Amino acid sequence: MSEAVSEAVTMLKNGEVVALPTETVYGLAADAFNAEAVAKVFEAKERPSFDPLIVHVSSADELNEVAKVPEDVEKTVQKLISAFWPGPLTLVLPKSDKVPDIVTSGLPDVAVRQSGNKIFREIGKELGRPIAAPSANRFGRISPTAGSAVMKELEGRIPLIVDGGACRDGLESTIVRVEAGEKRPIIHILRLGPVTKKELQNFGRVIIEKKRVIDEHPKVPGQLASHYAPVTPLLMFDKPEDFVPEEGKKYGLLSHKGDPKAGYIDLHEWAMVESLSPGSGKLPEAAVRLFHVLRVLDEAGLDAIVAEPVSDTGLGQAIMDRLRRASLPSS
Numbered sequence: 001m002s003e004a005v006s007e008a009v010t011m012l013k014n015g016e017v018v019a020l021p022t023e024t025v026y027g028l029a030a031d032a033f034n035a036e037a038v039a040k041v042f043e044a045k046e047r048p049s050f051d052p053l054i055v056h057v058s059s060a061d062e063l064n065e066v067a068k069v070p071e072d073v074e075k076t077v078q079k080l081i082s083a084f085w086p087g088p089l090t091l092v093l094p095k096s097d098k099v100p101d102i103v104t105s106g107l108p109d110v111a112v113r114q115s116g117n118k119i120f121r122e123i124g125k126e127l128g129r130p131i132a133a134p135s136a137n138r139f140g141r142i143s144p145t146a147g148s149a150v151m152k153e154l155e156g157r158i159p160l161i162v163d164g165g166a167c168r169d170g171l172e173s174t175i176v177r178v179e180a181g182e183k184r185p186i187i188h189i190l191r192l193g194p195v196t197k198k199e200l201q202n203f204g205r206v207i208i209e210k211k212r213v214i215d216e217h218p219k220v221p222g223q224l225a226s227h228y229a230p231v232t233p234l235l236m237f238d239k240p241e242d243f244v245p246e247e248g249k250k251y252g253l254l255s256h257k258g259d260p261k262a263g264y265i266d267l268h269e270w271a272m273v274e275s276l277s278p279g280s281g282k283l284p285e286a287a288v289r290l291f292h293v294l295r296v297l298d299e300a301g302l303d304a305i306v307a308e309p310v311s312d313t314g315l316g317q318a319i320m321d322r323l324r325r326a327s328l329p330s331s
């Protein structure tokens with residue numbers, strides 16, 4: 001066991017919070033059964049208490065400790081777990097009594113996943129208890145996909161960041177709720193992510209929840225409207241020509257492939273241009289780089305960032321979801 005792993009485990013056992021790498025984004029971890037430790041997560045993130053946390057399990061046994069899988073969806077849940085765990089799929093299931101209410105914000109359901117990150121898995125196994133971990137950013141801000149980004153978000157607020165390098169996927173997990181349907185099971189996507197609608201269609205009828213809930217106690221908290229937001233305003237347009245720059249302002253472009261044919265690069269004299277997938281031009285590269293590039297642009301002292309859309313299919317749906325939410329003003 002590495003020193004970082006044993007230090008993290010000791011801290012978690014002592015009711016401390018630590019930032020850990022996962023394959024999606026960095027998480028701010030606490031022992032899920034320790035309500036006081038979980039309270040520290042909310043405090044460090046300045047997260048409102050109505051927004052519940054995801055619980056990370058290390059095994060099927062641990063899943064049964066935190067959730068009660070309803071009989072009518074048991075088969076589908078099993079199939080989803082076999083197909084996608086460990087990995088970026090989170091299941092919303094009825095919670096067990098062992099999970100403190102603070103974890104689920106008083107909801108009867110708990111969101112559960114098993115992370116595929118090697119360091120995270122080692123820590124979970126060694127701890128022997130489920131880990132509650134939201135993304136390791138301040139509330140509403142850009143999720144960190146590198147140890148250095150966690151530092152910028154939470155330095156001075158938490159005692160330990162385990163740096164596991166860049167995250168493999170770069171986008172938060174896909175969150176689903178499974179319902180028994182008449183003919184086929186129904187899989188509701190509550191948050192788009194690395195596991196795509198198409199992949200889930202092998203297991204049931206898939207519905208993407210479009211609701212943008214912004215009331216005090218959202219039913220689907222993962223759907224908070226403004227999220228993943230840089231401090232610098234982020235602008236999106238239906239067509240490049242809709243962008244009308246204001247005199248004297250500095251604009252940065254978040255381009256998809258850096259390709260002039262998309263119509264944005266030659267539109268304006270940008271103070272800065274960053275591309276999501278300059279190498280492959282493919283969506284996985286864009287997903288991995290999205291939050292990093294948003295951070296780079298956010299730190300450049302621009303008046304606004306214009307984001308070129310990516311194709312709204314497959315992984316692109318999850319990327320567009322993040323861009324749209326980042327472009328909404330926070331209320």
Ligand code: TXA
Nearest residue numbers: 024026027052053109110111133134135172173221222
């Ligand atoms: O990839 C991920 O999921 C990362 C890594 C660290 O695992 N975690 C993450 O956590 O993105 P967080 O807290 O930033 O986002 C979790 C989302 C929140 O929007 C929350 O509202 C929603 O999951 N959520 C948690 N519990 C829920 C529940 N019981 N019902 C519906 N939504 C829930």
Ligand code: MG
Nearest residue numbers: 134135143172
């Ligand atoms: Mg988050």
